[in-house]
Amino acid sequence: MCGSRMALDHMRAFLASFLLLCVIICIHVSCPVGAYLYNNRYAGDQVFRITPRDHEEVRALKKILGQMEVDFWQPNSVSLIHQNATVDVHVKRNDTQGLHVRLKRERMDYKVFISNLQKEIEKQTGYRSSRKRRSESQYDYEVYHSLEEAVSSYQYDSVMTQLLNQLNFYIMPVFNVDGYRFSWNTDRFWRKTRSKNRKFHCRGVDANRNWKVKWCDEGASSHPCDDIYCGPFPESEPEVKAVAKFLRKHKKRVKAYISIHAYAQMLLYPYSYKYATIPNFNCVESAAQNAVSALYSAYGVRYRYGPASTTLYVSSGSSIDWAYRNGIPYAFAFELRDTGYFGFLLPESLINPTCTETMRAVKAIASVLLKKCDPDKERFPYI
Numbered sequence: 001m002c003g004s005r006m007a008l009d010h011m012r013a014f015l016a017s018f019l020l021l022c023v024i025i026c027i028h029v030s031c032p033v034g035a036y037l038y039n040n041r042y043a044g045d046q047v048f049r050i051t052p053r054d055h056e057e058v059r060a061l062k063k064i065l066g067q068m069e070v071d072f073w074q075p076n077s078v079s080l081i082h083q084n085a086t087v088d089v090h091v092k093r094n095d096t097q098g099l100h101v102r103l104k105r106e107r108m109d110y111k112v113f114i115s116n117l118q119k120e121i122e123k124q125t126g127y128r129s130s131r132k133r134r135s136e137s138q139y140d141y142e143v144y145h146s147l148e149e150a151v152s153s154y155q156y157d158s159v160m161t162q163l164l165n166q167l168n169f170y171i172m173p174v175f176n177v178d179g180y181r182f183s184w185n186t187d188r189f190w191r192k193t194r195s196k197n198r199k200f201h202c203r204g205v206d207a208n209r210n211w212k213v214k215w216c217d218e219g220a221s222s223h224p225c226d227d228i229y230c231g232p233f234p235e236s237e238p239e240v241k242a243v244a245k246f247l248r249k250h251k252k253r254v255k256a257y258i259s260i261h262a263y264a265q266m267l268l269y270p271y272s273y274k275y276a277t278i279p280n281f282n283c284v285e286s287a288a289q290n291a292v293s294a295l296y297s298a299y300g301v302r303y304r305y306g307p308a309s310t311t312l313y314v315s316s317g318s319s320i321d322w323a324y325r326n327g328i329p330y331a332f333a334f335e336l337r338d339t340g341y342f343g344f345l346l347p348e349s350l351i352n353p354t355c356t357e358t359m360r361a362v363k364a365i366a367s368v369l370l371k372k373c374d375p376d377k378e379r380f381p382y383i
Contacts, residue, residue: 037121038188044093047073047114047343050103051086058083060106068095071189073343074264077221077228080313088340090117090189113341120345121188142352147181150174163366168253170246175239176207189344191227193237200224205231208259209315210240211322214273219315230317243319247326255369256330257323258362263343264335265301267292267361268308272318275309280329283373287330290368291361298357301337308333330365334358 036043052058058081066078071090081087091099103110114120150173156164163169174180178194192204202225209220212234216222220230235241247254269284278284288305295303304311308320312335320331337346337354346354 037118038186040118042118042121042188043116044096045090045117046093046096046112047088047090047117048099048103048110049086049088049113049340050108050110052081052083053109054083057106057108061087061108064099064102064106065089068099070095072227073189074340075313076191077219077226079221080219086340088113088343114343114345124345124347141355143348144351146184147174147177163363163370166370167366170254172243175243177239179204179207192229193239195231195237197224197232202229205229205237207237207240208261208319209317210235210237211244211317211319213318213322213325214316217273217316219273219313220317228315234317240319244322247323247328251327254328256365257320257328257332258365259319259333260336260358261333262336262346263338263340264312265303265337265339266311266335267295267303267305268311268320268333268335269305270307270321270324270331272308272321273314273316275307275314277307278324280373283368284330286373287365287368288332290364291332294364295357295361298360299353301353301357303361330369332365334361 050061052061062078062081065072065081065087069092072078073088073090074086075081176191176193179190179192182194183190190204192206194204196203206220206228209216209228209230215234216230219228221228223229231237235244247257267288269288270278285306292303292305295301308315308318318333320333323331336358337350342350
């Protein structure tokens with residue numbers, strides 16, 4: 001979503017390496033005027049926001065949602081529900097009334113912040129067929145693009161000129177290519193890969209639970225039908241295996257790794273799988289602080305930052321933990337806008353500001369790589 005364009009002839013002159021991995025999970029779809037998007041499959045579906053206030057409500061909510069077929073938006077598993085933490089969950093139209101009844105019976109604090117999911121999707125994409133599409137030389141950064149458009153228009157530009165004279169940027173605009181295409185054609189909220197399972201009809205693996213670092217431990221599931229399914233074995237997914245192979249080959253030159261997700265407005269770094277402090281904490285923490293300060297300077301959007309385990313939740317088999325364990329000193333994961341008002345339905349009008357502020361953060365991180373940081377000394381100021 002936020003890949004910068006840069007001239008290919010600059011690539012040979014760079015002195016160090018910096019990896020920017022853009023993982024795009026949920027994007028919109030185009031369709032002919034008058035046709036129903038996704039065959040109207042989301043008509044009447046609702047998104048609930050529930051906040052359990054004590055341990056009893058946490059237990060009750062886990063029981064209620066565990067007995068239903070729901071799509072967790074935040075957090076991404078029933079096991080990650082905690083006291084006073086917001087739970088955003090997408091509920092199918094046939095189950096909404098029953099959930100209303102059960103939540104009221106338990107006297108839980110909740111609201112419906114999307115009353116008809118189909119209408120919200122159509123608000124953002126219904127006009128798409130009539131708008132002017134980009135040419136090969138003019139990529140429109142203010143709309144969502146299909147996989148084919150994103151790949152064919154991936155070019156480079158002048159915004160990073162100074163950094164490009166000293167750094168290599170390896171950019172993967174779409175990590176989960178099969179899942180991304182499926183989210184355009186069939187299921188708007190699909191997040192996993194599309195690999196088949198021999199024993200279950202469920203398809204796909206959570207690519208950010210499939211890396212060989214504390215694989216399938218806390219915060220991951222061994223059941224193929226769960227959204228956080230870790231896979232049959234580490235690096236079982238070709239997408240994960242390919243990137244891991246690339247990083248292993250170039251790990252002596254790669255100085256930073258960034259994975260971009262949505263949503264929560266956070267900048268996270270290791271560890272994800274445990275509550276512990278990384279050896280170069282001061283340097284990484286300082287880089288994160290610089291990045292969110294730079295991001296804030298664009299539009300005043302605030303991001304939280306810190307170790308993934310304490311800032312978000314514990315999860316095993318993540319790419320940033322794997323990258324860090326394999327010698328990449330700066331490993332970050334962005335959770336982009338917003339904090340839940342739009343959730344996975346971020347309007348196209350917010351693409352440009354989101355990209356602008358995120359690019360400032362990336363530039364701040366890249367600038368850190370050109371300095372030598374002593375982890376035993378005080379944090380260095382933002383540039």
